[in-house]
Amino acid sequence: xxxxxxxxxxxxxxxxxxMLGTLPLYGAHAGNQVWMNLARPLSAGIFVFLAISISIxxxxxxxxDFSVQFVAQHSNSLLPMRYKFTAVWGGHEGSFLLxxxxxxxxxxAVAIYSKSMPLDFVARVLGVLGLxxxxxxxxxxxxxxxxxxxxxxxxxxxxxxxxALQDIGFILHPPTLYMGYVGFSVVFAFAIAALLSGxxxxxxxxxxxxxxxxxxxxxxxxxxxxxxxxxYELGWGGxxxxxxxxxxxxxxxxxxxxxxxxxxxxxKRGVFKSWTVLLAIxxxxxxxxxxxxxxSGLLTSVHAFASDPDRGFFILGILGIAIGGSLLLFAxxxxxxxxxxxxxxxxxxxxxxxxxxILVVAAASVFLGTLFPMxxxxxxxxxxxxGPPYFNxxxxxxxxxxxxxxxxxxxxxxxKTSVGFLVSQLSRVLVFSLVLGVALxxxxxxxxxxAATVTLILAAWIVLGIAADIRAKTANKESFGxxxxxxxxxxxxxxxxxFGIAVMLVGVSLTxxxxxxxxxxxxAGDQVELGEYEFTLVSSERxxxxxxxxxxxxxxxxxxxxxxxxxxxxxxxxxxSGTPSxxxxxxxxxxxxxxxxxGEQRDSGAWSMTVYVKPFVRWIWLGAIxxxxxxxxxxxxxxYRRLRVRxxxxxxxxxxxxxxxxxxxxxx
Amino acid sequence: MKPHRRKRLGIIVFIxxxxxxxxxxxxxxxxxxxxxxxxxxxxxxxxxxxxxxxxIGGMVKEGSIAEAQDSLxxxxxxxxxxxxxxxxxxxxxxxxxxxxxxxxxxGQIDANGVFQASKVLAKHDExxxxxxxxxxxxxxxxxxxNHALPVQPES
Numbered sequence: 074x075x076x077x078x079x080x081x082x083x084x085x086x087x088x089x090x091x092m093l094g095t096l097p098l099y100g101a102h103a104g105n106q107v108w109m110n111l112a113r114p115l116s117a118g119i120f121v122f123l124a125i126s127i128s129i130x131x132x133x134x135x136x137x138d139f140s141v142q143f144v145a146q147h148s149n150s151l152l153p154m155r156y157k158f159t160a161v162w163g164g165h166e167g168s169f170l171l172x173x174x175x176x177x178x179x180x181x182a183v184a185i186y187s188k189s190m191p192l193d194f195v196a197r198v199l200g201v202l203g204l205x206x207x208x209x210x211x212x213x214x215x216x217x218x219x220x221x222x223x224x225x226x227x228x229x230x231x232x233x234x235x236x237a238l239q240d241i242g243f244i245l246h247p248p249t250l251y252m253g254y255v256g257f258s259v260v261f262a263f264a265i266a267a268l269l270s271g272x273x274x275x276x277x278x279x280x281x282x283x284x285x286x287x288x289x290x291x292x293x294x295x296x297x298x299x300x301x302x303x304x305y306e307l308g309w310g311g312x313x314x315x316x317x318x319x320x321x322x323x324x325x326x327x328x329x330x331x332x333x334x335x336x337x338x339x340x341k342r343g344v345f346k347s348w349t350v351l352l353a354i355x356x357x358x359x360x361x362x363x364x365x366x367x368x369s370g371l372l373t374s375v376h377a378f379a380s381d382p383d384r385g386f387f388i389l390g391i392l393g394i395a396i397g398g399s400l401l402l403f404a405x406x407x408x409x410x411x412x413x414x415x416x417x418x419x420x421x422x423x424x425x426x427x428x429x430x431i432l433v434v435a436a437a438s439v440f441l442g443t444l445f446p447m448x449x450x451x452x453x454x455x456x457x458x459x460g461p462p463y464f465n466x467x468x469x470x471x472x473x474x475x476x477x478x479x480x481x482x483x484x485x486x487x488x489k490t491s492v493g494f495l496v497s498q499l500s501r502v503l504v505f506s507l508v509l510g511v512a513l514x515x516x517x518x519x520x521x522x523x524a525a526t527v528t529l530i531l532a533a534w535i536v537l538g539i540a541a542d543i544r545a546k547t548a549n550k551e552s553f554g555x556x557x558x559x560x561x562x563x564x565x566x567x568x569x570x571x572f573g574i575a576v577m578l579v580g581v582s583l584t585x586x587x588x589x590x591x592x593x594x595x596x597a598g599d600q601v602e603l604g605e606y607e608f609t610l611v612s613s614e615r616x617x618x619x620x621x622x623x624x625x626x627x628x629x630x631x632x633x634x635x636x637x638x639x640x641x642x643x644x645x646x647x648x649x650s651g652t653p654s655x656x657x658x659x660x661x662x663x664x665x666x667x668x669x670x671x672g673e674q675r676d677s678g679a680w681s682m683t684v685y686v687k688p689f690v691r692w693i694w695l696g697a698i699x700x701x702x703x704x705x706x707x708x709x710x711x712x713y714r715r716l717r718v719r720x721x722x723x724x725x726x727x728x729x730x731x732x733x734x735x736x737x738x739x740x741x
Numbered sequence: 742m743k744p745h746r747r748k749r750l751g752i753i754v755f756i757x758x759x760x761x762x763x764x765x766x767x768x769x770x771x772x773x774x775x776x777x778x779x780x781x782x783x784x785x786x787x788x789x790x791x792x793x794x795x796x797i798g799g800m801v802k803e804g805s806i807a808e809a810q811d812s813l814x815x816x817x818x819x820x821x822x823x824x825x826x827x828x829x830x831x832x833x834x835x836x837x838x839x840x841x842x843x844x845x846x847x848g849q850i851d852a853n854g855v856f857q858a859s860k861v862l863a864k865h866d867e868x869x870x871x872x873x874x875x876x877x878x879x880x881x882x883x884x885x886x887n888h889a890l891p892v893q894p895e896s
Contacts, residue, residue, distance in 0.1 A: 438766075683833055
């Protein structure tokens with residue numbers, strides 16, 4: 074009975090979405106206050122019913138209700154409680170419910186934090202999101218209802234959650250990624266609302282910016298979590314595989330990165346308006362494409378949900394209507410958009426344009442490499458694959474170019490910058506970067522390495538550029554501290570995020586070039602040397618987990634004969650599904666990771682394994698954290714809050730006259 | 742030329758340069774890095790010359806896995822139940838690599854008709870068969886009722 078309530082709740086949410094997708098939009102068109110006012114309560118209602126729905130699914134998992142097909146396929150009575158709970162997003166149906174629930178969460182947030190925007194605009198934004206939610210819920214009910222039952226004979230136990238998913242990474246990565254992904258729907262809805270209302274002014278960009286920044290920050294963390302999880306779970310020592318399912322989030326991220334920069338330009342200078350709107354549509358399309366690729370069964374990958382083609386067609390339909398419709402609207406409205414000001418060839422606008430061109434080209438080439446095999450197969454029937462070398466060949470030079478621009482852009486001025494000014498600001502930065510890049514590898518490695526040198530020059534170019542800019546911006550103030558306080562949150566946010574790029578650059582490059590690995594066969598007592606470390610196999614023993622059995626191998630690691638630590642990689646066999654799985658042993662460090670992945674035991678008793686030393690690998694994710702922090706910081710800039718405070722003051726001055734003596738509250 | 746025209750021209754030239762650079766790079770990279778996929782029958786029939794990197798996919802033949810006891814060298818036979826191709830690989834095989842299951846290997850065929858794999862991918866899920874392997878079996882006309890795993894709808 075209870076799972077049927079979940080279905081029922083979904084249907085109610087669908088009805089509310091149908092109302093939200095029509096009434097407020099029409100109200101905004103006709104100027105009907107009452108219908109526009111429906112947008113916020115309807116959004117809250119949708120959130121409540123989807124929350125009930127997803128809670129009921131979680132309840133079915135926790136109580137081992139194997140009569141529900143989705144539970145029977147993705148859980149087992151032996152599964153630890155935390156994974157029962159998170160198995161909600163362990164398969165297509167449940168994860169799509171989570172996706173839709175996330176959208177409802179964003180809608181609720183828009184309903185709450187939109188007091189500073191005009192009502193018709195809020196009604197349009199929520200109306201567009203309502204239409205999206207409507208199509209998602211309809212898709213769920215029509216093709217993939219998570220509450221479907223197995224009748225008449227439910228299995229006595231479930232098939233268990235995929236063993237690769239029984240991990241902390243699985244608890245964190247999908248919800249974060251979805252939240253970031255879906256966040257771009259909000260920015261998309263802002264863009265569509267702007268197109269519908271014809272209000273393409275700086276105010277629109279100002280309203281969208283915090284949302285775009287927050288969505289981008291969450292997406293950054295979501296992708297980084299996925300990378301970190303793949304690194305320690307999949308056991309090949311890599312952190313990015315250019316997997317066709319990893320790529321759509323990256324495409325979305327690249328468009329999103331272009332978008333937040335373009336939005337900044339639109340807000341500050343009133344230029345690139347139609348381009349910004351187009352980027353919002355593209356970023357959103359990237360997120361829909363990701364859904365389509367993972368859920369249509371189009372490709373083989375660690376992420377793909379094997380599924381039937383009906384779903385693919387349905388999502389393709391949503392994709393076509395949403396993207397086609399918004400592009401059509403864009404084509405109709407774009408000629409109306411006029412720039413508020415002009416700019417010279419050397420100006421911050423130009424550097425931001427360069428940033429946008431590079432990022433969009435990068436996104437397009439990733440898109441091409443991802444879809445080409447599918448298109449090729451559809452046309453010729455032949456099967457091909459495009460490997461990492463393709464992506465690296467394009468991505469690496471583009472990103473290097475981007476980093477060069479990144480050093481100059483923030484220092485340049487709006488509208489017009491003289492080349493002499495840039496040279497005077499950056500010549501010392503350039504010299505110091507070159508010196509550092511050449512000298513540091515010589516000192517540390519006692520040798521020349523082109524990869525390390527280029528990496529360090531580029532990273533120093535960013536970091537020293539930031540330092541030079543902060544110094545220049547505080548130079549005319551009484552003290553350094555006072556100067557710092559005078560800078561805005563959004564400025565610090567930008568510099569933080571750019572610093573994150575430098576950190577990530579160091580991590581990505583040094584890990585890629587200086588990682589070493591060795592695959593060996595070790596018996597008890599055997600030793601293998603790798604770099605400056607010696608790995609000695611001490612013993613192996615049988616282990617019994619809650620829902621698995623397996624072997625654990627104890628390995629001592631020493632350096633220069635001095636014992637450093639013990640690492641214990643495992644090999645598990647999950648009982649219910651019969652799936653083998655390897656648990657890596659990792660010693661994480663700021664400058665290097667030691668990483669062991671266990672293979673199989675040979676008849677002789679020896680274990681096959683691969684040992685890795687991966688320098689600076691943590692910096693990749695550390696950089697992502699900096700970027701996300703920076704974007705969040707920028708989203709909390711005073712000028713976005715000031716709008717709200719002003720509104721509140723207005724309201725309070727009204728209410729104070731009404732009820733004398735009440736203490737005014739301070740907005741935080 | 743008027744200043745705003747010159748600016749617009751500048752932007753257009755700038756974008757065009759970026760685009761042509763991108764297209765050039767992309768085409769160059771694509772040409773270098775496409776791996777074709779072949780079935781064991783195609784490979785055994787000599788459709789691929791040695792020295793070309795490609796992917797082969799099929800099932801791991803039952804009883805064909807031979808592991809060296811003193812190194813990580815593994816040899817097994819991949820089959821579409823019509824033709825067999827021996828595969829040699831040095832390294833650790835994926836968790837889900839097993840006899841009678843689907844496998845995709847990337848590498849080159851040597852002069853003796855042995856596939857020297859640089860990478861071995863196994864299907865990643867119990868109920869799921871790689872589209873490539875399925876295509877290979879279908880192409881070979883192997884009756885899927887007898888040999889191939891059923892492709893179940895849910896992951």
